[in-house]
Amino acid sequence: MSQKLTSELSELQSTASSRSVVDNITWSAGAALIFGVVVCYFATKRSELTSELLCWVLLPGVFAIVKRRRNVDGSVETLLPLVSSFTDSSANETPSSISLWIIAACIAISSVFRAEKGIIVLFPALAPLLAVGHRYLRPSAHAPAGYHMSFSSLLRHPILGTILTAILAIVALSEWDPIAYALSAAPVVALFVAYTLLTPPTSQQSRWFGGRWLVSVDIEAAAWPLSLRVAILLAIVLSGESYLTGLPGIDALETLVLGSAKTLMWYFTSQLARNCSWLVAAVAGTFSLLATRNPFMQQTDTRALITVGASLLSLVQVLYLLPKQAKARLTLSTLVAIPLLPYFSNLAAIHFAQSSALTHAVKHPVEMLIREANANFDGLLRNQSSTYPAAYAEYQRRYGFDPPDGFEEWYKFTRSHRSPIIDEFDMISEGIAPFLRISGQEVLDIMSAAYNEPDHELWSCTTSGQPAKTECSHHGRENDRNNAQFFNRITEKIPAALNLKFLLNHLDEPTVMIPPTSAHSTKPVITNRGGQRAWDVLTEYCSSRRGRASPTRAPTVETYGLPFVTDRKAAMDLCQHAEYSEIHGLFAAPESLRLTQGLVPVLSNGAPSTMGDILYPSTAYVEEDRFAYHSENDVDWDEKQNNVYWAGSTTGGHARPGEWYSLHRQRFVELAQNLKRRTFSYLREKDGMISRVASSFFNGRLYDVAFANVLQCDARACKEQRQYFASKPWASGDRPFRSRLVFDLDGNGISGRYYKLLASKSLPLKQTIIHEWHDERLLPWVHYIPVSQSMEELPELVFYLTSTEAGRRRAREVAEQGRQWFTDAFREIDVVIYMYRLLLELMRLQDPDRPAWQIDVG
Incomplete structure (x- = not known):
């Protein structure tokens, strides 16, 4: 056989x-x-x-x-x-x-x-x-x-x-x-x-x-x-x-x-x-x-x-x-x-x-915007008040009323600690102004009413004594996210007797919607908009918010049709940008949004232009070690990879099947991973003429970007995203320091890692629609590079900063300026100075003997 x-x-x-x-x-x-x-x-x-x-x-x-x-x-x-x-x-x-x-x-x-x-x-x-x-x-x-x-x-x-x-x-x-x-x-x-x-x-x-x-x-x-x-x-x-x-x-x-x-x-x-x-x-x-x-x-x-x-x-x-x-x-x-x-x-x-990039760096929008911003910043520093009478007069000029009691002591405290910023506190005064339309007693009553409303996410805090101590309470929570500890750490450095109450927003998302003057009431209304489209309600009062609307000024820099951020405040004004309605998670599908409608003074870490939260520094910046910068973990500029880095979670909105593509973090990762067939816009020079050109070229080698975690989504939407995006392992919070450019963008609210990036030897690229307490002292194109919501300019921006000699030089300069300014103006004592002034304004606001003021805040 x-x-x-x-x-x-x-x-x-x-x-x-x-x-x-x-x-x-x-x-x-x-x-x-x-x-x-x-x-x-x-x-x-x-x-x-x-x-x-x-x-x-x-x-x-x-x-x-x-x-x-x-x-x-x-x-x-x-x-x-x-x-x-x-x-x-x-x-x-x-x-x-x-x-x-x-x-x-x-x-x-x-x-x-x-x-x-x-x-x-x-x-x-x-x-x-x-x-x-x-x-x-x-x-x-x-x-x-x-x-x-x-x-x-x-x-x-x-x-x-x-x-x-x-x-x-x-x-x-x-x-x-x-x-x-x-x-x-x-x-x-x-x-x-x-x-x-x-x-x-x-x-x-x-x-x-x-x-x-x-x-x-x-x-x-x-x-x-x-x-x-x-x-x-x-x-x-x-x-x-x-x-x-x-x-x-x-x-x-x-x-x-x-x-x-x-x-x-x-x-x-x-x-x-x-x-x-x-x-x-x-x-x-x-x-x-x-x-x-x-x-x-x-x-x-x-x-x-x-x-x-x-x-x-x-x-x-x-x-x-x-x-x-x-x-x-x-x-x-x-x-x-x-x-x-x-x-x-x-x-x-x-x-x-x-070889086809702009050879004349002076003509590039990035170069022009940096030059203009540096000149404006130099002027801002020169114009800070140098005497108490000057600071008092500047306050009256800006806001139309006198500063609160204790302002002189605050000024002396500020000068004694060599604060580079004396006058730039519009964020506080403009945030407080709408609530001055009701009396101090009404403020206390409406705060109490809001706290007693069901389905709220507000902590009630009391600060008293000298040095002041803060105690906070909540109907259903025990963890106050280090807020009482944060306030105690701050107020022990304030040389003044403090006696006040305030409400703190527990959620990442902002909460307060202030009605027009003719529609305000002392009874707050709290609604849960979590997981629902929120754009219409967040822009409901646009027609009546003249005080917060940012006038559009003619651009002084030619951007050749690319949406480089030339006016940060206007770029963040929702009332001027209806196109934002579908491209940010806060507007399309917020994970948890409790809206408090009424003249309720609530402290939050950040808020978009149409909302009325009073802004204070996030406890993450001061209390959480994972967001702290440690210089020994950083590397010198020349040793960093010549690319932009970001890794994080799919926070920023609740993802539903087929509806997550337009959320802001998902749009960024999709762009950086070049997952969608599209053309990109670049600036090129030919015969001395600069023009915007469309190209399929995208150097993905300049982007080290991925999701490390997929969450805040329906089961099927989570699966769709895991299948669509290339993922990365969860990395140390110091991993961004190995790249020259580090991207930062909103999550559900502010980004807690922002200060860590500013303090580093890398250059932050920042995309946000959320205002924070530091907006007036942190200038785009001087201390960081702003990125538009559409990100249409991002390929040209990253290419210029990484692949041209002039761009690499400017990237390093801005990184160094931001790092130095963070050292000068973002010390813990600078946070104390801000909070000192904020608490003085809040004490005046809720003084039971203060009558309602007839002021026009738009």
């Missing part, structure tokens, strides 16, 4: 050789590589499971069609040198059900991990694992006797060569995240088990470990039962996900393309494995994975180069693993174009962009 089979095999191989079947080996290898590239290029977490299910539905049909064609043509497609492994009596048996289920489960596990986590960092380790496994399955696959070490022979060695390539590939793919590495081992182990069971053992070991049930599987012979099991498992997973998060959003075309490509990849890979081993499948998979990595999205030039190098090494190993009969294997070397063309195109695009 054995002699007959050997004779038939020899005849089969002779016939195959006479028909140039060796080209079919090369063909199978090339097709497996190309379809693997197609799969990796178009792969998305959204379509992973559905396309995998389609693949295993189609795969048995492909095997059946090819088998029928073989029978009709009377030809053999491959040399099948491994067929002998399946010719003994045990291997010809029907594969055991347990073997098929194990393979199916491993394939399903791998697909689920790709769909849920997208973790591929350890995938290259699959090849050396299989190489070691094949040592016991196919001893002849090892280095022959007389093996001599050289680089070429090293790559030929199945174990050492795959280990070298795997190390380089993992370096190219890695982010330092031990948890992710541990998780990414699961699909690697699963595929190792599956490929091992698909690999025939030697004829002397037909069954694994001598077991009765674990038998090698010929994927072609077992295509139908194996595919059925894989499909069942994937269908169960999809059904479970549909039950938990709703029916998945399926892109039919995407699923069809990916599913078809996976089918052909599995088919040609199986044919290649029959002539080599399943080791070649792992090496080919590594090539496909690395060759399709976008060079523009690599963090550094070195990372991009390592990625290309590792992909080329993988391709070389595929060639070495092909059998000697594959004479046309060198034709596969043309596939080097797959990683090399994008890489060199990337280099050429960057070079062209740099």
Whole structure:
């Protein structure tokens, strides 16, 4: 029987050789590589499971069609040198059900991990694992006797060569995240088990470990039962996900393309494995994975180069693993174009962009805005009052009434502590002014009424004595977010007797909506707008808020149509920007928004232009160590990466399925990761003329941006975002210091990390619609770089600051100015000075003997 089979095999191989079947080996290898590239290029977490299910539905049909064609043509497609492994009596048996289920489960596990986590960092380790496994399955696959070490022979060695390539590939793919590495081992182990069971053992070991049930599987012979099991498992997973998060959003075309490509990849890979081993499948998979990595999205030039190098090494190993009969294997070397063309195109695009950038820095809007802002800031500092009578007169001039009792002592305290700011406290006086329309007793009554309203999120605090002590209470909460501790820390430094009550907003979002003069009432109305569209109610009083409306001034800097922020106050005025209604989470779907409508003085950390919260410094800036700056964790400018960094959570709004794309954090990450096909605007100079041009060029290497956590979303919306965005491991709060540019934007309210970034040696890029207590002393283009809500100017802004000599110089200057100013004007004593003046105003406001004032505050 054995002699007959050997004779038939020899005849089969002779016939195959006479028909140039060796080209079919090369063909199978090339097709497996190309379809693997197609799969990796178009792969998305959204379509992973559905396309995998389609693949295993189609795969048995492909095997059946090819088998029928073989029978009709009377030809053999491959040399099948491994067929002998399946010719003994045990291997010809029907594969055991347990073997098929194990393979199916491993394939399903791998697909689920790709769909849920997208973790591929350890995938290259699959090849050396299989190489070691094949040592016991196919001893002849090892280095022959007389093996001599050289680089070429090293790559030929199945174990050492795959280990070298795997190390380089993992370096190219890695982010330092031990948890992710541990998780990414699961699909690697699963595929190792599956490929091992698909690999025939030697004829002397037909069954694994001598077991009765674990038998090698010929994927072609077992295509139908194996595919059925894989499909069942994937269908169960999809059904479970549909039950938990709703029916998945399926892109039919995407699923069809990916599913078809996976089918052909599995088919040609199986044919290649029959002539080599399943080791070649792992090496080919590594090539496909690395060759399709976008060079523009690599963090550094070195990372991009390592990625290309590792992909080329993988391709070389595929060639070495092909059998000697594959004479046309060198034709596969043309596939080097797959990683090399994008890489060199990337280099050429960057070079062209740099060479076509503005050569006259003085004409660039960034340069002009910085020059103008610095001149204005110098004037602001020169004009600060230097005597008490001057400060008193300036107060009257600005606000139309006298300062509160204790103002002279406050002025002396301010001067004694060398505050660079004396007069710029409009945020306090303008915030207090609307409440002066009611008497001091009415203020106390309305505060009490608001606190006794149901469904509020207000703390009632009392400060008294000298040094003053503060106690806060809430109907249903015990943790006051360090507010009492913050006030005690501040008031112990104030040399004045304080006796007052005030309300504190517990939530991140602001709360107070002040009605027009003719509509105000002493009875507050509290409504819960959490999770609801809030734009209409937040802009309801725009027509009557003349006092807070920012007059639009003619721009003094030519921006060539790009929305560089030329007037911060106007840019943050909601009444002038109806387009903001859909592009910020606070307006589209706030996570928790308790609106207090009425003349209720409430202290909050921040508020947009249309709201009436009285602003005070966030406790996060003073009390929370995670937001504190420690210089020993910073690095010098020259040692920082020349890019912009941000990582954070999907806070800032409650995400619902299909409605989260327009939220401000999601828009920023989508832009920085270049996930949406679009054109970008840049400024270019030709024949001495500067113009705005549209281009598809986007140097993702300048952006190290990702979400580290997905939350504040419905279950399905959370899943959609995890599938859409590339994620990062949660990093230390000091990680931004390794980049020259650090981005900061609103969350549900203010960003607590802002001061840490200002104090660092990096340059903050700030996007916000929320006013804070420091707005008058922190100037855009002097201490930080502002970014518009649309972010349309961001690609040009980042390119200028990182990729031109003039821009890099200005970036460093602004970073140093902001750092120095933070040291001068954001000391803890500066916070005390602000709070001292605020508490004096609040005591006057709630003085029971104070009558209502007839003042026009708009």
